[in-house]
Amino acid sequence: MIDFRYHLVSLISVFLALAVGIVLGAGPLRESLGDQLAGQVEQLRTEQEQLRGESEDLTAQRDELASFITDIGPDLVAGSLDGTRVAVLTDSTTTRDAVDRMVSLLSDAGAASTVRVELQSTLWEPGRDQDRADAIAAALEIAPDLPGEADGSELTDGQRLAALVPVLLAGEAGTADGQAGTGSAPGTEGDPGNGTQNGTDSGTENGADTGAGTGSALTAEQRAQLWQVLIDHRMVSLDGAAPEAVDAVVVASAAPAALAVDTDDDQTAAERDQALLAARTSLLGALTTTGLPAVVSAATPGNDASTGILRTVRGDRAYDGLSTTDRLQESDGPLLAVLALVEQTRGGAGAYGTTADAADRLPSLPETSGLQEEAGTGSTTDGGTTDGGASDGGGEG
Numbered sequence: 001m002i003d004f005r006y007h008l009v010s011l012i013s014v015f016l017a018l019a020v021g022i023v024l025g026a027g028p029l030r031e032s033l034g035d036q037l038a039g040q041v042e043q044l045r046t047e048q049e050q051l052r053g054e055s056e057d058l059t060a061q062r063d064e065l066a067s068f069i070t071d072i073g074p075d076l077v078a079g080s081l082d083g084t085r086v087a088v089l090t091d092s093t094t095t096r097d098a099v100d101r102m103v104s105l106l107s108d109a110g111a112a113s114t115v116r117v118e119l120q121s122t123l124w125e126p127g128r129d130q131d132r133a134d135a136i137a138a139a140l141e142i143a144p145d146l147p148g149e150a151d152g153s154e155l156t157d158g159q160r161l162a163a164l165v166p167v168l169l170a171g172e173a174g175t176a177d178g179q180a181g182t183g184s185a186p187g188t189e190g191d192p193g194n195g196t197q198n199g200t201d202s203g204t205e206n207g208a209d210t211g212a213g214t215g216s217a218l219t220a221e222q223r224a225q226l227w228q229v230l231i232d233h234r235m236v237s238l239d240g241a242a243p244e245a246v247d248a249v250v251v252a253s254a255a256p257a258a259l260a261v262d263t264d265d266d267q268t269a270a271e272r273d274q275a276l277l278a279a280r281t282s283l284l285g286a287l288t289t290t291g292l293p294a295v296v297s298a299a300t301p302g303n304d305a306s307t308g309i310l311r312t313v314r315g316d317r318a319y320d321g322l323s324t325t326d327r328l329q330e331s332d333g334p335l336l337a338v339l340a341l342v343e344q345t346r347g348g349a350g351a352y353g354t355t356a357d358a359a360d361r362l363p364s365l366p367e368t369s370g371l372q373e374e375a376g377t378g379s380t381t382d383g384g385t386t387d388g389g390a391s392d393g394g395g396e397g
Helices: 004-026 028-072 071-077 093-108 130-140 157-173 195-204 218-230 267-288 309-314 333-345 371-375
Strands: 085-090 113-119 236-239 248-253 294-298 323-325
Touching: 071 093, 085 093, 085 195, 093 113, 093 248, 113 157, 130 218, 157 218, 195 294, 218 236, 218 309, 218 333, 248 267, 248 309, 248 333, 267 294, 267 309, 294 309, 294 333, 309 323, 323 333
Parallel strands: 085 113, 085 248, 248 294, 294 323
Antiparallel strands: 113 236
């Protein structure tokens, strides 16, 4: 049986240990532990300040380059797209200011014409199935052999209508069986490989073929009628007359938040996102099969491309023939897209901008040679590196 003395000894031991701890903590160990903790805090503070300084330096360099190339943009692209007919596709009115600047730069570059095609939300909006079905029915009356499947999977009406847009833009190049002609793009001086470089092969070999072409070539009258179907059923709107054909395409895509609807519940929002992604990928897949030089330019708020269309395009080899640019919402974003289009017409392709998945800051062109050095930025950016060296336009040959 444990007596009172055992409890007394235990209590004395506890209080003795506590007293020793207090004495040591307030005496010999206090200065050592305090200095050690203070040193660690100071080291962390220094590292944080260093990282903040580096981040601010990189941001300043990026902004300095953006301001510089924006200022010289018209001179930079002058004459680089002489005689080229360009279509600019948009999916939201929120990109209108950026597209206005882009159209102005295309004019500076010598583009013969620029047509704006705005994709309407009817293409992907939940609850508009009947509108899309009616549009498909009207289109089939004009071109009965419009495809209904790709890679063995049945296409939705929204996908079929979205894929029709690049075919109409390509004119006679949108040939039978979804295959593109391999005629040269402007500025390639008869280089037959440019069509292949810009997506003809990637569509068939890498899975981007959406079967967008018709079983037989469309006549000019059929293309005009199909444009009217898309307009009448509010699938697209055009700024001006429907084009017979274009030589190059820029897809200007809004940030995901701009395409969301606040009143959607979770299920409706998920359906909208899924239908939007399907329509976009169908359109871009069809675009790769046309052989047209093409650029996908996207708004990337917060310098983040992880949630928008660039995540799909840059992560899929099926779209390697397309060039991509981020920063559409920034002052230099429209110019970046035009420079990428110039490179495309010369047979090159790449992923440009400042997001983490961009390969280079700028296309390597004679026009951009030494540009970063002139701006005083060096070669390192947030999204990759570039040596500022020039090439013959980014492509082979």
